[in-house]
Amino acid sequence: MATPPRSGVPLAWPEQPGDLARQFASRDALEHELKQLFPQAEGGLSPIEGGRRRAEQLLGRIQPQRYGKGRNFLDGPVTRLSPYIRHGVLTLAEVRDAVFRRTRQRQESEKLINELGWRDYWQRLWGQLGDGIWQDQEPLKTGVAASSYAADLPDDIATGSTGLACMDGFIAELHSSGWLHNHARMWLASYLVHWRRVRWQVGACWFLQHLLDGDPASNNLSWQWVASSFSHKPYIFNRSNLERYSGGRYCTACPLRDRGCPFEASYEELDSRLFQR
């Protein structure tokens, strides 16, 4: 099906040779042009559209109170504003004010304001650390030697063919849409670093390649939080946690549903299996 034209707002000054196009017959035509202009960039466009218009639609739908209660569920009422905030299409101050306009009692919106605070925190920390966000902030608390973590992304991760329905599902979504629910990011990062023993920087690079909201500070420091170089202990999860917050959507169709799920254990068992403390 043909998509509607993509027309840039008019400019009040003349074009010069070498200016990139601002008028496209369709979104497909934009994609075609971008493939010519950026031949090294992998893949196609995301179904998620850029632009202020779309950002304002999403901003008009935020539900701070429901967000506070259900944000950890994959189908929960999350805002999906992160790509727009990351690139300043909406400022944090604008989102804050939109939340406040919907707030009758402070408690209803505290969680959403707190999450905006995380974004501000990561940015302040980036200002302080600069390119230091690529280095471990603290030693890992896993008891595993730093040299034991692999320096490359395993092939089955890169191709989304681990055989685990959950992880393959997350990878497919990351690659096709460039957006993942925060909980899915945490599970996938934890799987890569702790179950597969891959350096967090490898995962951080991979996410930055694909995430529309890919911000080096939020991304790298969150990977470090999972890895335990920016937290008191490594972040892990188990099957019952994933099954609960994903509504069981992956486990029911997983080939490892009945046997061999690497996440099917208590936290104590996983801790002793994964770490050398």
Add this chain to the structure above:
Amino acid sequence: MKHPILWIHGEALGPSNPALLAYPGRPAVFVFDTALLEGATPAAAISLKRIGFLYECLLELPVTLRQGDVAEQVLAFARAHGADGIVTSAATDPRFSAICLQLEPHLPLQVLEPEPFVALEGPVDLGRFSRYWRRAEGAAWRVWPGG
């Protein structure tokens, strides 16, 4: 500065960009940073999805689009418009500061701050989020009209 050009970068692709607010109608330019997109260390080359997202954001702003070396392209745009300076908005990425250093010997550069999420005076302890939030939460809520 009477006739500046505006340099728009990837941390401020909306109408609240303070450079656009301060100088409405002035010629503005965004440069797709070739080295960054192709994987300037330490990050990897970025996918077309991300470039497409930026491009769609940029189509809704009055901005000329270029690709190449950012400082070279911004300075060429300034020359083409006979500009007496460059105005941009503050950014956190260290790459931004490096580009500013390349621009400054050639033209006056004004860097405008966007409206902050919270204004905090003096040094802020960023050792952990909880320490930051103990200071920031109250300040963030101070602007809530219901408070």
